[in-house]
Amino acid sequence: MKTIADVKTLVIDGIDVSARGDQTVLEVARENNISIPTLCHLDGLSDVGACRLCVVELKNSTKLLPACVLKVEEGMEVTTNSERLRHYRRTILELLFTERNHVCSVCVANGNCELQALAQSQGLTHVSLPYLNPKLKVDASHESFVLDPNRCILCTRCVRVCAEIEGAHVWDIMGRGVDSMPISTSLGENPTARGAGSACRSARPALFPTKATSGATIPSIPKWSRISTC
Amino acid sequence: MNASAKVKLATVWLDGCSGCHMSLLDMDERLLELSAKFDLVFSPLVDFKTYPDWVDVALVEGAISSVEDERKIAHIRKHTTFLIAMGDCAVTGNVPAMRNAFGPEPILQRAYYENATIQRQTPCVLVPQLLQVVRPVHEFVKVDMYLPGCPPSADTFYTVLSELLDGRIPDVASLSRFGA
Numbered sequence: 001m002k003t004i005a006d007v008k009t010l011v012i013d014g015i016d017v018s019a020r021g022d023q024t025v026l027e028v029a030r031e032n033n034i035s036i037p038t039l040c041h042l043d044g045l046s047d048v049g050a051c052r053l054c055v056v057e058l059k060n061s062t063k064l065l066p067a068c069v070l071k072v073e074e075g076m077e078v079t080t081n082s083e084r085l086r087h088y089r090r091t092i093l094e095l096l097f098t099e100r101n102h103v104c105s106v107c108v109a110n111g112n113c114e115l116q117a118l119a120q121s122q123g124l125t126h127v128s129l130p131y132l133n134p135k136l137k138v139d140a141s142h143e144s145f146v147l148d149p150n151r152c153i154l155c156t157r158c159v160r161v162c163a164e165i166e167g168a169h170v171w172d173i174m175g176r177g178v179d180s181m182p183i184s185t186s187l188g189e190n191p192t193a194r195g196a197g198s199a200c201r202s203a204r205p206a207l208f209p210t211k212a213t214s215g216a217t218i219p220s221i222p223k224w225s226r227i228s229t230c
Numbered sequence: 231m232n233a234s235a236k237v238k239l240a241t242v243w244l245d246g247c248s249g250c251h252m253s254l255l256d257m258d259e260r261l262l263e264l265s266a267k268f269d270l271v272f273s274p275l276v277d278f279k280t281y282p283d284w285v286d287v288a289l290v291e292g293a294i295s296s297v298e299d300e301r302k303i304a305h306i307r308k309h310t311t312f313l314i315a316m317g318d319c320a321v322t323g324n325v326p327a328m329r330n331a332f333g334p335e336p337i338l339q340r341a342y343y344e345n346a347t348i349q350r351q352t353p354c355v356l357v358p359q360l361l362q363v364v365r366p367v368h369e370f371v372k373v374d375m376y377l378p379g380c381p382p383s384a385d386t387f388y389t390v391l392s393e394l395l396d397g398r399i400p401d402v403a404s405l406s407r408f409g410a
Binding site for chain 1: 321322323325332369402
């Protein structure tokens with residue numbers, strides 16, 4: 001039996017593009033060299049629309065929609081870059097910087113951080129919102145990994161890599177809103193990097209935008225976890 | 231800024247490490263080229279004791295951490311046309327603001343009691359009272375330009391000052407970033 005390909009045609013930033021029916025606007029945009037900023041998307045993982053930086057405008061809709069979970073539709077017209085979108089993206093970045101203690105100058109990820117780089121590319125030279133300065137404990141109980149919630153932007157990449165690639169799912173997020181924290185499920189009521197690091201070796205350096213978990217400098221562990229890891 | 235006269239430039243050191251000033255000096259011989267266009271009227275690098283009545287451009291290093299910083303920045307703003315927050319401490323609070331999660335008391339306790347072997351006491355004469363929370367300059371006064379970086383590089387300083395002294399506003403985001 002002959003299968004008919006499910007092809008949709010749409011317009012992104014004035015460019016006519018075609019896509020498979022199951023693709024997202026983010027996927028199609030990137031295939032056509034149209035850049036949309038993201039922090040929580042990672043190729044190969046499910047998308048959750050956590051960071052909202054990939055918001056785009058859709059013709060005939062007043063809503064901003066996250067491109068990473070927006071499925072293509074026939075005839076849709078998408079705008080990925082406008083003053084309105086830039087304003088919201090900068091505001092999202094400001095909220096991320098104020099929620100936790102992102103002190104770039106003393107961070108292990110300085111110069112190798114997607115949040116820092118995105119702030120610069122979006123023209124963010126200062127944060128106009130007040131800093132919250134939460135008091136958050138760094139968990140250095142594991143010999144190879146350090147979990148620093150001060151740098152966490154709740155992208156959940158670590159959760160999804162561990163659950164979907166490794167199949168271990170020892171990480172998750174606990175709490176609501178600004179109080180949400182990454183936790184390890186391996187030690188029950190006493191979450192610590194010790195259990196998570198041992199159970200899930202997926203906390204690898206390139207996977208995580210701000211390096212909220214980082215590798216200690218220990219010669220005996222693999223190279224990927226010695227440089228600042230997730 | 232009046233292009234026919236030399237620009238009156240000031241630099242100020244609040245709660246920072248002076249790294250921004252060191253980076254400024256790292257312009258080396260390019261400072262001589264730029265100095266044809268400005269007079270340094272107040273700075274920790276020169277010997278003037280009082281802030282002039284009128285300054286065209288002020289580069290402010292450091293966060294606002296004490297009642298003295300707060301008093302100074304209000305005075306500087308009042309007497310300055312174009313105020314630049316210079317470096318991450320002035321722009322974000324940066325390292326000085328890392329005490330915010332704890333408050334000033336544990337910091338004083340650590341410095342003057344736990345780490346002291348003799349004369350254990352909190353200084354109360356000449357040393358200004360610390361604010362409860364360290365905050366960036368723009369939370370106290372209007373800032374006209376933000377120059378992030380820890381410190382901003384000498385090349386960044388050169389480009390920014392060259393542009394400003396020629397009456398143009400540089401695109402700072404393309405030159406520097408937080409933590410640079």
